[in-house]
Amino acid sequence: MASGYAHAQWWTAAPADYEDCAERVEKSSLANEPKAIALSNCESQFAGRRKRGGGYSYYDFMQNRSFDIAGPNPTAAEQKAIDEQYAAYLDSHRRSIILAAFAKKQSEAQQPANLDTDFREASAPPADVKPVVLPRARPKQRVAKGPDCATEPLACGWAKLSSGLKDIKDALFSTGPPRPNAPDSDLAHVSR
Known part of the structure; x- marks a missing residue:
């Protein structure tokens, strides 16, 4: 069974x-x-x-x-034809990527020049309008502000110390005319 x-x-x-x-x-x-x-x-x-x-x-x-x-x-022949089509597909895909990158680079290179000419054309006044000359604003002069001694006492001390050192250096190594508040004898002694 x-x-x-x-x-x-x-x-x-x-x-x-x-x-x-x-x-x-x-x-x-x-x-x-x-x-x-x-x-x-x-x-x-x-x-x-x-x-x-x-x-x-x-x-x-x-x-x-x-x-x-x-x-x-x-079949083997059909597979070979499919593979050849794939190689052609890859080649055309690669070319399209290269062309797209090239076109993008060209448009980026031309874009600033186009913007510049477009701006000039857009900002050009009509022929019958006379330009108005406006006065120029004068730049504000900035006054050097020293450190705030109330909030930064150490910085204030350093500023005074460096100012004093500069005065001493100028007095010792200055080649210009003597300062009015310095005695002549001291400068004659230092300049030798």
Whole structure:
């Protein structure tokens, strides 16, 4: 009775294409996870998909386009033609990227010149309008403000000390005329 359990698979042929394989998996009594694995096997076994009017189509996701093929899988010649089309696709894609970068660079180079001429044209007064000359505002003179001794006593002390050192340096190493408040004898002694 062992022969009753054996399936006679000699008359069952292998699936002809992806759709046939997927149909067999759906009709089988497999659980969900094994069905998903079996469908994945169908996808890896058959690259082409059946077309409605007959024949097969191969979708190349790298080029985002489909190719007509004779059977459920591309032949060596069909695969070579697909690869050549992919090389041409990459070449045209590379060229379009280079041209876009070149056009962007040219527009950036021309843009400041265009803005400059557009500004001059837009700001040019009409021929019948006389320009009005406005007086120039004089720049305000800034007075150097010393440190605030109430909030920064150390800075104030340093300012006084550096001012005193400058006076001493000027008195000792000055080559100009003597200062009016310094005695002449002291300067004569220092200048020697």
